[in-house]
Amino acid sequence: MVQISAPSARVELARAKVNLALHVTGQRSDGYHLLESLVAFPQIGDRIAVEAASAFELVLEGPFARNLDGPSSDNLIRKAVEAFSEAAGLSVPDIRITLSKRLPVASGIGGGSSDAATTLRLLEDYTGHYFSENELHRIALSLGADVPVCLYPETQIMRGIGDELSAGPLLPRCGIVLINPRVVVSTPEIFRAMTKRDNPGLPKTPERFADLEGLTGYLQSCRNDMQPVAAELQPDIVDVISALDGDDRVQFARMSGSGATCFGLCEPKDTMDIERDIRARHPDWWIASGPLT
Missing domain, CATH: 3.30.70.890 (GHMP kinase, C-terminal domain)
Incomplete structure (x- = not known):
């Protein structure tokens, strides 16, 4: 495995995903529902920081951290790190990821998906290993149907099960x-x-x-x-x-x-x-x- 150096810390806002409109248009034979949705990403969200550490560590803090129950192995951020490392051919990096959980959990605004997508982007910057857009989309989709749209927090239109994305209209000041x-x-x-x-x-x-x-x-x-x-x-x-x-x-x-x-x-x-x-x-x-x- 290739090892990485320890660059400076990275911090980013994992923006909430807001469905301004959400039309359910069908259901596939495997049970997944089809949709068309106009989504936007306000300047409201969780905060994710990545910094060097002696071993991988995930720190949860903030008003909704206590609601992230269940085994830590199920956390989407941890899964994002593992999926990124495997796809990049890297060891899981010795980093500390601090999630300041400010968005309510399971609340319809894509908090966990945005956390995972933001982690993938931060890892690209931190490691210097950048994927093609298609490969990053593939990694994101493996983590959940809502993760790909959160990779680029701009107005978008989602179709299919959420995996078919296209640029949305420019929004006014709002x-x-x-x-x-x-x-x-x-x-x-x-x-x-x-x-x-x-x-x-x-x-x-x-x-x-x-x-x-x-x-x-x-x-x-x-x-x-x-x-x-x-x-x-x-x-x-x-x-x-x-x-x-x-x-x-x-x-x-x-x-x-x-x-x-x-x-x-x-x-x-x-x-x-x-x-x-x-x-x-x-x-x-x-x-x-x-x-x-």
Whole structure:
């Protein structure tokens, strides 16, 4: 095995993946569901740091670290390191990876997938071993269907089981407020409860949205096909959407992914005030805000 030198530490934000629209369009014979989704990556996420150490070590900290239960061998970051090392022909590097877990776990905003994808990018920089785009995509897909889209945190359109990616439209300057009522919704349970899976795909997207009104107008013509079922299974989602819709500064609200995190779009100047005001009324909710672009 080739050994690597010990370069300087690397730190990166593992951005949340927000499904601005999510259409379930079918189901394969192997059980995987087909989808079309417009995804974006706000400046909100976990923090991952990679630095030299005497042996490989994964350190978990932050407000949601305690929710990463189960054996450490199941952690997607550890799996990403092992998959990267095997594909690169390297020993598992002597590094310390510190994950500051700021995003809720299993909350519909791709936290674990983004952590894994960010780890792969950091390892490329740290080791100096860079894969082709196709090979990096293959490694990412081996870790989960949502990992490839998180490799490049830019607006994208996902198709297939999430593995078919294309560039999304340019977004306007926009703020986003993310809210999770600190409840977990089971994605398999949602799919089992869905009565219709062959829904129409996304409407055609423009190359760019000139302003927030154009973006919200397009999103009004789209759906999250998982939201109605998720809201039945977990009524707190309805309360979150109502809180966002009830604020005149929020121009559009919807659930992301399989929930229970919901988002509200607004003018950038309003994000912190909306977060503060909703937090005052619902101190038990997780709330974060920032730029969408």
